[in-house]
Amino acid sequence: MKKLISxxxxxxxxxxxxxxxxxxxxxxxxxxxxxxxxxxxFGLTVVTMAYAIGHISGCHLNPAVSIGLWxxxxxxxxxxxxxxVAQVLGGIAGAGILYLIATGKSGFEIGGFAANGYEDHSPGxxxxxxxxxxxxxxxxxxxxxxxxxxxxxxxxxxxxxAIGLGLTLIHLISIPVTNTSVNPARSTSQALFAxxxxxxxxxxxxxxxxxxxxxxxxxxxxxxxxxA
Numbered sequence: 001m002k003k004l005i006s007x008x009x010x011x012x013x014x015x016x017x018x019x020x021x022x023x024x025x026x027x028x029x030x031x032x033x034x035x036x037x038x039x040x041x042f043g044l045t046v047v048t049m050a051y052a053i054g055h056i057s058g059c060h061l062n063p064a065v066s067i068g069l070w071x072x073x074x075x076x077x078x079x080x081x082x083x084x085v086a087q088v089l090g091g092i093a094g095a096g097i098l099y100l101i102a103t104g105k106s107g108f109e110i111g112g113f114a115a116n117g118y119e120d121h122s123p124g125x126x127x128x129x130x131x132x133x134x135x136x137x138x139x140x141x142x143x144x145x146x147x148x149x150x151x152x153x154x155x156x157x158x159x160x161x162a163i164g165l166g167l168t169l170i171h172l173i174s175i176p177v178t179n180t181s182v183n184p185a186r187s188t189s190q191a192l193f194a195x196x197x198x199x200x201x202x203x204x205x206x207x208x209x210x211x212x213x214x215x216x217x218x219x220x221x222x223x224x225x226x227x228a
């Protein structure tokens with residue numbers, strides 16, 4: 001239960017911090033933080049939570065991460081579903097808090113609410129195929145970073161920084177394509193509030209990250225097996 005509560009809080013913080021920066025601060029008049037600021041915000045949520053709850057739950061904050069770690073032999077199968085449920089619920093809670101804050105401004109329109117999308121709902125107008133490839137590859141690389149940084153032979157104490165900076169880089173690359181998911185919990189939380197097209201396109205932001213995570217788990221297990 002302590003692990004699940006930690007995953008709930010951590011995913012709440014990821015959504016509130018990352019998506020909150022996109023909704024509240026990205027295009028703020030004259031002082032907007034832009035894509036680079038949003039990318040950094042997502043990375044900072046992971047860095048801060050890695051050191052806050054990493055020793056409790058592992059700080060997955062993402063169903064794709066949990067699945068990738070399980071495939072890579074780093075996570076117990078019996079904990080997989082409870083972790084995913086806690087992450088999705090935490091993401092929804094974070095989006096709910098963000099909604100309460102955002103709607104406190106007169107004239108606020110929910111719009112895309114930082115939801116992930118493709119084609120007409122891609123920030124840069126990218127196709128479904130481009131979005132699919134982007135999310136698979138970015139999640140693959142994210143899991144390679146996670147599996148490497150947390151390996152028993154990796155330098156101790158730096159995993160949180162490597163993973164957080166990795167997520168920042170992923171956002172710098174892919175925000176124009178899909179608004180960056182690599183995390184089904186983050187996508188689900190925003191889609192529930194954006195509704196309509198965001199719900200219709202949500203399937204891609206579950207399927208692609210899971211494919212990328214599974215592939216990464218298999219590849220890393222092959223190239224760098226755990227010590228006996």
